[in-house]
Amino acid sequence: MKLKGSVLFSKIKKSLPKNVLFVEEISDVLDISSDAAYRRIKGKTLLTFEEGIELAKFYNISLNELYELKSDNFLMVRNNSYESTVNSLVQFYKDFSSYTKTFFKYKDVTVIYSAKDIPLYHFSTDSLYWKFRIYVLFNFLYKDDKDRVSFKDFKLKTSLVEVVDEFKSNFKKTNIIDLWEDTTINSSLYQVFYFFKTKLIQKEEAIQLCEDILNVVNEIEKSTANSYFNTENKGGFELYYSKLLNLNHTIFYKTKGRKALLVPYGSLSHMKIEDETVCNDVDLFLKRQLKFSEKISGDTNEVNRKLFFTSMYEKIKELKVEIKSRTMMSFK
Numbered sequence: 001m002k003l004k005g006s007v008l009f010s011k012i013k014k015s016l017p018k019n020v021l022f023v024e025e026i027s028d029v030l031d032i033s034s035d036a037a038y039r040r041i042k043g044k045t046l047l048t049f050e051e052g053i054e055l056a057k058f059y060n061i062s063l064n065e066l067y068e069l070k071s072d073n074f075l076m077v078r079n080n081s082y083e084s085t086v087n088s089l090v091q092f093y094k095d096f097s098s099y100t101k102t103f104f105k106y107k108d109v110t111v112i113y114s115a116k117d118i119p120l121y122h123f124s125t126d127s128l129y130w131k132f133r134i135y136v137l138f139n140f141l142y143k144d145d146k147d148r149v150s151f152k153d154f155k156l157k158t159s160l161v162e163v164v165d166e167f168k169s170n171f172k173k174t175n176i177i178d179l180w181e182d183t184t185i186n187s188s189l190y191q192v193f194y195f196f197k198t199k200l201i202q203k204e205e206a207i208q209l210c211e212d213i214l215n216v217v218n219e220i221e222k223s224t225a226n227s228y229f230n231t232e233n234k235g236g237f238e239l240y241y242s243k244l245l246n247l248n249h250t251i252f253y254k255t256k257g258r259k260a261l262l263v264p265y266g267s268l269s270h271m272k273i274e275d276e277t278v279c280n281d282v283d284l285f286l287k288r289q290l291k292f293s294e295k296i297s298g299d300t301n302e303v304n305r306k307l308f309f310t311s312m313y314e315k316i317k318e319l320k321v322e323i324k325s326r327t328m329m330s331f332k
Contacts, residue, residue: 008052009041012059017106017257025105029058060274089134090163092268097167099272100174106255109174112286114247117187119178121168122216125161128205129212134160136191137268139200151201172229174253175236179293181247185312188213189319196323203323210320214313221309224297240293241308252282259283 013022027037030051039045047055055061103109113119123130135154192213196206223229224239251262259279263271273279296305 006043008047008055008061011061012055015059015257020105026055029055086138086157086160089137089268090157090160093160093163093167097163097170100167100170100253103253103255103258103260104173106257108255110177110254111171111174112177112179112252112254112290114179114250115184116247116249117184117191118213118216120164121171121176122220123212125164125168127212127216128208129216131156132192132195132201132209136195148200151195151205172235175238176229177238177240177290179240179242179247179289181242181245184247185213185217185315189315193319193322196326203326206323207320210316210323214316217309217312217316221305224305227298238298239296240290241296242289242293244292245289252279252286254283 009026012026016022016025023034023038023041026041027034030037030040032040036045040047040051100111120130120133123133131154132151134156135151139148139154189210192201192206192209195201196203201209220239223237227237229235229237249264253260253262259274259276259282261273261279261282263273265271294300294304294308296308
């Protein structure tokens, strides 16, 4: 089967914004010189099968689509799964950051996040709560009981902090729309209470974690009023309160020339879908969901925004009172 280089290049070019230099784009993806890329585009040098596969994978073009084969039930999905190690988590955030950057060539990148708990990009990596979320990931979801350590003995690698900071910086260059529900903050608070109750975190740590959540919710409230993050990037930010539908941590990237869906099925595993039909269906579904959700950010009713955040402040306060009132008895 001869590789249809001209058809492949035509499909790639149609998917790119007009301001992108096509020769330079192909040169970067294949890691070849501009002259070599030009010769392949013009058909003066044959595109190898390996190069064709690399381009098809990068731009999510299936062989069925390339050769116009019938594929009524075909869906191209990339499975990204990582082992339960710190090094794998570092790689996860590197890949996540790099993937986000591939959208920067398009104008007005929007990311819609269906938040089941407070997204980690809202938290500073020097906060105790951010460390706690990583601790939960490794010591609760993966490790055997005999391997678990207390929170105070849990150490973070500098390399992880650096790569997460880079990811947050890149992610916040997009226009982010957060979709929250009642359980979004409940999930974060329950994790703190559970680990306090099981004595894996101390009372002082639990109270500090509540303070961290309180501080970040306060910052989110400021961002919703301004409709942008208070950072040097000043990416757009909107917050919607979904009362009707449950959320599931899906992330939807949207531009005029490209759409993508990330569907999690584990703590560090997700399916990456860029199928046009599926993404258009998801886009339509999210538009409807936003329509039936309450907008908390921007020029919305300030009273509704106050009520929304006041309810969260009260939940945090209630948890702090509960933690302070508990005396963990010991029978030695």
